[in-house]
Amino acid sequence: MIRVGMIGCGSMARNHCVALQPLAERMRFTAFADIDPERAGAAAARYPGALAVKDYKLIFDDVDAVVIAVPHDLHHRIGLDCLKAGKHVLMEKPLALTEGECRELIAADHSPHPVLMLGYVMRHNPMWTRFGECLRDETFGKVFHVSIWTEQYTDTSRAAWLGEARRVGGGQLFSHGCHYIDLLLHWLGDPVCGTHIGTNLGTPWMEREGTSDVSLKFASGATAYHFGTWGARGTRLGYAVHAHCTEGMLELDGSAGTITLHRSRTDGDLPALEALAAPGEALDKPDQVVVYRRPDEGGKAVVEQMAAFLDCIEQERKPEISAAASLRSLQVIWKLYEAEEQMRVADLRGI
Numbered sequence: 001m002i003r004v005g006m007i008g009c010g011s012m013a014r015n016h017c018v019a020l021q022p023l024a025e026r027m028r029f030t031a032f033a034d035i036d037p038e039r040a041g042a043a044a045a046r047y048p049g050a051l052a053v054k055d056y057k058l059i060f061d062d063v064d065a066v067v068i069a070v071p072h073d074l075h076h077r078i079g080l081d082c083l084k085a086g087k088h089v090l091m092e093k094p095l096a097l098t099e100g101e102c103r104e105l106i107a108a109d110h111s112p113h114p115v116l117m118l119g120y121v122m123r124h125n126p127m128w129t130r131f132g133e134c135l136r137d138e139t140f141g142k143v144f145h146v147s148i149w150t151e152q153y154t155d156t157s158r159a160a161w162l163g164e165a166r167r168v169g170g171g172q173l174f175s176h177g178c179h180y181i182d183l184l185l186h187w188l189g190d191p192v193c194g195t196h197i198g199t200n201l202g203t204p205w206m207e208r209e210g211t212s213d214v215s216l217k218f219a220s221g222a223t224a225y226h227f228g229t230w231g232a233r234g235t236r237l238g239y240a241v242h243a244h245c246t247e248g249m250l251e252l253d254g255s256a257g258t259i260t261l262h263r264s265r266t267d268g269d270l271p272a273l274e275a276l277a278a279p280g281e282a283l284d285k286p287d288q289v290v291v292y293r294r295p296d297e298g299g300k301a302v303v304e305q306m307a308a309f310l311d312c313i314e315q316e317r318k319p320e321i322s323a324a325a326s327l328r329s330l331q332v333i334w335k336l337y338e339a340e341e342q343m344r345v346a347d348l349r350g351i
């Protein structure tokens with residue numbers, strides 16, 4: 001049984017605690033730390049005997065591993081302290097605020113003794129993973145364009161620090177878009193060049209952008225687009241991905257929980273849509289078929305992520321999403337921000 005401590009008991013921590021019940025046989029929350037004692041106390045109250053403290057260093061005797069879910073400007077210092085104390089660390093993204101801070105954490109990473117894993121939770125989402133596998137395995141031919149939309153509404157009622165560029169490390173792109181830059185790099189390979197244009201119109205509580213448009217080109221020749229906003233007062237796409245491949249277009253619909261193949265070509269060399277349909281899916285349209293549907297139960301990304309972290313601890317394995325691996329997405333964002341300020345296209349070769 002792995003004893004886990006939570007450092008930072010805000011909205012992300014609440015998600016973790018509620019969702020992780022299915023892992024109760026492998027892990028137990030034994031300590032909670034938050035500078036707001038009410039938050040630490042409220043979280044600990046759900047776990048009989050769990051410690052609630054203000055100073056995270058006071059939990060070290062009671063835990064084998066920690067989840068760090070604090071504002072971004074604290075990731076570096078708290079991460080180093082936990083690793084120095086020999087604790088396994090699941091660090092919420094992004095790793096830290098600057099390349100220098102990230103490099104110090106990478107130097108302190110001796111995974112799996114102890115493990116340092118980054119919380120890029122979308123990499124553990126079964127539907128998004130399946131989508132990425134279709135692109136990487138060229139299931140529907142070569143991919144030449146991917147678009148990712150994330151339309152959310154967030155304001156200061158969630159957390160005031162999210163508006164402060166100094167604490168976030170930027171704006172919406174650095175804080176939330178990093179998930180999708182990470183996925184695009186994972187799916188499409190080495191980036192070549194790109195642009196970012198952001199605005200805080202619509203999210204005036206944010207110092208930097210609350211709405212973000214990214215265009216990227218990859219060494220394969222594929223291009224990609226990411227639109228993310230925290231200002232959506234309504235949405236049709238929600239979370240959605242479209243990928244154009246040489247044998248059809250794949251559509252991930254986050255709300256419906258489906259991946260649909262759209263195909264207008266009827267050439268004889270392509271498999272029939274019947275052969276591609278997910279089990280039980282209707283074949284009532286000549287040019288589209290659902291190839292994946294999210295199951296009603298299980299498959300929660302945050303549970304899959306914690307299970308991967310526990311696997312690394314129990315099996316003494318290095319995590320796939322290591323500190324070093326997670327740095328790439330941030331390097332792309334820093335270059336995009338720099339180029340945006342200078343009104344030019346960013347050269348992303350070598351990242």
Ligand SMILES: NC(=O)c1ccc[n+]([C@@H]2O[C@H](COP(=O)([O-])OP(=O)(O)OC[C@H]3O[C@@H](n4cnc5c(N)ncnc54)[C@H](O)[C@@H]3O)[C@@H](O)[C@H]2O)c1
Nearest residue numbers: 008009010011012013033034035036069070092093121159
């Ligand atoms: N993976 C995801 O999808 C996702 C979603 C939301 C947030 N996050 C990440 O989770 C982290 C936390 O975000 P959040 O939305 O929960 O923020 P939040 O503001 O709701 O919670 C942060 C908590 O940290 C506490 N805190 C501040 N300083 C502390 C310190 N020195 N010691 C202990 N606790 C301290 C605050 O009091 C607060 O309760 C961030 O890294 C964020 O990017 C990830």
